[in-house]
Amino acid sequence: LAKTTQPISMDSYEGQEVNITCSHNNIATNDYITWYQQFPSQGPRFIIQGYKTKVTNEVASLFIPADRKSSTLSLPRVSLSDTAVYYCLVGDRSSNTGKLIFGQGTTLQVKP
């Protein structure tokens, strides 16, 4: 499984758009990219998943360039409740298992 690198922490203000970039230089052809959000003392919550180009759902967008060596999670107009840890993970579709390898994640602090 490809290793991911993301900033340890980020600060933002309410109403702003937040972009969190994740580096995964050794991503393989069969790998897909998934982002999770975790609040203190709660389990991680699935946000979005993609393989290439752009994916958008009701809470976020995921941008993946053509070389797929990085990805950017975009959170539009964040609120205080978006303060959480965000994890970028790379998973192998061809693997026999779906186990996830979590890195340190990015702690996002949204200020009023």
Next chain:
Amino acid sequence: DSGVTQTPKHLITATGQRVTLRCSPRSGDLSVYWYQQSLDQGLQFLIQYYNGEERAKGNILERFSAQQFPDLHSELNLSSLELGDSALYFCASSTDRVQPQHFGDGTRLSIL
């Protein structure tokens, strides 16, 4: 609500004891995963079951064991407990290895 139920929410016990953590996956999900989250180690994958069969093992100690029953619920057994086993234990489930995992809210284990 992720649909994954973990019991108990909190567990306090002493060193040397044995405990069982229980997980009921989302309806229809065949895969169950166990993760451990401690302050110094982050989220660590322990073990995965798929439709009753062990599918993958991660950093799971020999003192720990798990199983998935015919009704697809799973139990994680921790024995000869040590102070360092104090952590949040999360269960997650998914339809298959490709689909996103949905996490429960965890069991907080405190060893005194």
